[in-house]
Amino acid sequence: METKTQTIPFHVADLGEEEAQAAADVVRSGWLTMGPKTVEFEREFASYIGAKHAIGVNSCTAALHIALEAIGLSQGDEVLVPTTTFTATAEVVVYFKAIPVLVDVDPTTLCIDPIDAERRITSKTRAIIPVHFAGQPCDMDKIQELAARHHLEIIEDAAHSLPASYRGTPVGAISKLTAFSFYATKTMTTGEGGMVTTNDDDLAARMKIMRLHGIGRDAWKRYSSEGSWYYEVLSAGFKYNLTDIQSAIGLVQLTKCTQMRNRREEIALKYNEIFSQCGLLQTPIVLDDRESAWHLYVLRLNLDRLTIGRAEVIERLKQQGIGTSVHFIPLHMHPYYRDSYGYSAEALPVATAEYQRSISLPIYPGMSPDQVTYVTEQVLSIVGSARR
Numbered sequence: 309m310e311t312k313t314q315t316i317p318f319h320v321a322d323l324g325e326e327e328a329q330a331a332a333d334v335v336r337s338g339w340l341t342m343g344p345k346t347v348e349f350e351r352e353f354a355s356y357i358g359a360k361h362a363i364g365v366n367s368c369t370a371a372l373h374i375a376l377e378a379i380g381l382s383q384g385d386e387v388l389v390p391t392t393t394f395t396a397t398a399e400v401v402v403y404f405k406a407i408p409v410l411v412d413v414d415p416t417t418l419c420i421d422p423i424d425a426e427r428r429i430t431s432k433t434r435a436i437i438p439v440h441f442a443g444q445p446c447d448m449d450k451i452q453e454l455a456a457r458h459h460l461e462i463i464e465d466a467a468h469s470l471p472a473s474y475r476g477t478p479v480g481a482i483s484k485l486t487a488f489s490f491y492a493t494k495t496m497t498t499g500e501g502g503m504v505t506t507n508d509d510d511l512a513a514r515m516k517i518m519r520l521h522g523i524g525r526d527a528w529k530r531y532s533s534e535g536s537w538y539y540e541v542l543s544a545g546f547k548y549n550l551t552d553i554q555s556a557i558g559l560v561q562l563t564k565c566t567q568m569r570n571r572r573e574e575i576a577l578k579y580n581e582i583f584s585q586c587g588l589l590q591t592p593i594v595l596d597d598r599e600s601a602w603h604l605y606v607l608r609l610n611l612d613r614l615t616i617g618r619a620e621v622i623e624r625l626k627q628q629g630i631g632t633s634v635h636f637i638p639l640h641m642h643p644y645y646r647d648s649y650g651y652s653a654e655a656l657p658v659a660t661a662e663y664q665r666s667i668s669l670p671i672y673p674g675m676s677p678d679q680v681t682y683v684t685e686q687v688l689s690i691v692g693s694a695r696r
């Protein structure tokens with residue numbers, strides 16, 4: 309049967325009147341920057357995760373930065389980072405004149421490979437930043453064991469993994485420090501935004517100071533009626549605070565977070581059901597002891613059985629109105645990381661090979677069952693006509 313061409317963007321955020329109303333209410337209140345709504349959002353977020361503290365910032369990049377600052381990362385230190393990630397995970401290490409040491413990934417999960425990570429540890433290694441790729445938690449038992457043996461700090465990059473859990477524990481309540489993203493395309497959004505969670509009072513206090521110019525406690529109150537004109541600068545901090553407009557939107561998004569995740573899982577299971585029958589495709593696997601946030605659906609092509617490559621499949625999907633993306637061009641293949649640290653494609657073989665055959669398909673709560681079916685039909689038709 310001939311299906312009519314549809315237009316399915318790669319991502320559409322699940323935003324409605326409630327978010328618009330919440331943002332408008334903040335505007336009408338007259339207090340737009342960090343204030344009572346941010347305090348409320350932090351409290352609700354911490355409770356959703358089951359962490360003692362949640363500190364709101366204006367991006368996940370900022371969250372990772374203040375987390376590394378809080379553990380005292382210094383010039384010349386080395387930090388283990390998976391090569392299959394967004395540049396933010398590694399660039400924050402460079403902010404300290406420290407060295408991001410790129411690590412290969414596990415071929416099943418595309419998460420950091422703890423065995424390869426251990427091989428790259430030196431006397432200068434201070435920390436590891438596991439990225440819960442596509443929303444599936446990394447092997448945290450192995451990473452914690454490795455970190456304990458080599459005295460490394462763990463900072464989790466949870467930009468993809470809200471909400472997700474590992475052996476029953478929500479991501480955000482596993483390690484000392486976890487960074488989340490509320491960027492426009494992430495599992496919940498405030499346009500731009502981020503959060504760090506921790507159970508450690510001292511780290512939380514340090515991060516609260518550093519996200520707002522290094523000024524002492526509750527600095528945001530200084531323009532409110534209860535605030536005072538007096539404040540002290542304790543450190544050269546950053547301008548990373550989250551606004552009340554963002555937090556008001558975040559509070560609404562948070563109430564929908566579990567429901568949005570469950571809808572993405574339904575789509576993923578439908579994709580898996582259809583695509584796993586096709587020998588030309590490899591579907592993502594979520595291991596039994598963890599729950600994925602299903603931020604991404606990364607389909608892998610069995611290129612040895614196809615006459616066309618990944619770029620051609622993407623082009624043909626685009627012609628059929630389907631938006632896709634690629635996660636990620638490994639960091640070692642970008643000019644900056646390649647040239648600054650001298651990585652070769654052969655040094656990180658799994659990430660290099662898996663990148664060549666990965667396509668991220670649309671997966672978001674607003675997709676209708678018809679749209680999901682249309683994507684499966686088009687993918688099967690394109691690869692089916694290119695069988696070797």
Ligand SMILES: *Cc1c(COP(=O)(O)O)cnc(C)c1O
Binds near residue numbers: 367489
């Ligand atoms: C999106 C993303 C980030 C950065 O998030 P921002 O909120 O845009 O700073 C960091 N790490 C990963 C893995 C991401 O996908």
